Amino acid sequence: MTQSEGHTRLEASLGHTFRRTELLETALSHPSFAHEIEGARHNERLEFLGDAVLGLVVGELLYLRHPDWREGELTRARAALVNARALAARARSTALGDFVRLGRTEQRTGGAEKDSILANVFEAVVGALYLDAGLEPVRAFVARVFDEELARAPSVRRDAKTRLQEWAHARLRETPRYRTLRDSQVDADAERFEVEVWIADLAWGRGVGRTKREAEQAAAERALGRTEEPA
Numbered sequence: 001m002t003q004s005e006g007h008t009r010l011e012a013s014l015g016h017t018f019r020r021t022e023l024l025e026t027a028l029s030h031p032s033f034a035h036e037i038e039g040a041r042h043n044e045r046l047e048f049l050g051d052a053v054l055g056l057v058v059g060e061l062l063y064l065r066h067p068d069w070r071e072g073e074l075t076r077a078r079a080a081l082v083n084a085r086a087l088a089a090r091a092r093s094t095a096l097g098d099f100v101r102l103g104r105t106e107q108r109t110g111g112a113e114k115d116s117i118l119a120n121v122f123e124a125v126v127g128a129l130y131l132d133a134g135l136e137p138v139r140a141f142v143a144r145v146f147d148e149e150l151a152r153a154p155s156v157r158r159d160a161k162t163r164l165q166e167w168a169h170a171r172l173r174e175t176p177r178y179r180t181l182r183d184s185q186v187d188a189d190a191e192r193f194e195v196e197v198w199i200a201d202l203a204w205g206r207g208v209g210r211t212k213r214e215a216e217q218a219a220a221e222r223a224l225g226r227t228e229e230p231a
């Protein structure tokens with residue numbers, strides 16, 4: 001398969017025909033390849049741009065599809081969709097590994113199957129799409145390849161400390177602090193620890209537990225009862 005035929009096949013997978021084919025070539029060129037080919041460009045700059053564009057588009061799609069989600073839920077869902085493992089999976093679904101250009105060492109060590117390389121080339125291709133034609137082809141591509149994940153991205157119930165911290169950051173620009181009030185030193189004591197949670201200069205709740213973590217979670221649950229978010 002010639003390079004032109006390969007580009008045509010990949011463009012069909014991306015749903016976009018590049019006007020500036022050099023952008024696609026650069027997006028597919030790993031630094032190891034560029035270091036071996038005089039005058040070749042690698043994809044790190046496009047990867048940087050694609051990371052920002054991808055975060056924007058995934059955030060927008062989540063925002064539109066889940067109008068009842070809070071900021072924290074949207075943030076966690078976006079992070080789950082754009083982490084390296086998730087992006088590598090999307091790269092495999094669009095067969096990017098068949099087209100990435102690698103140096104000899106990376107070729108010998110199976111670089112085309114490495115999550116880190118696949119995730120980076122996916123971001124670089126997104127960056128190339130954006131530079132070639134703007135946000136619309138990126139939106140269409142991302143909506144298609146992430147469709148199932150965007151639809152079912154779970155609204156994970158977080159632990160009380162996480163929920164309280166999110167609330168405190170969003171509303172008060174403060175981070176909760178936990179103080180141990182009591183430790184009975186008895187391992188089998190179900191209420192060995194008593195902990196109090198403070199936000200700024202106020203105590204918001206106390207909790208007890210067999211471990212310090214359990215006591216902190218209980219204190220956070222109490223504090224959440226004083227916020228607009230139910231515990």
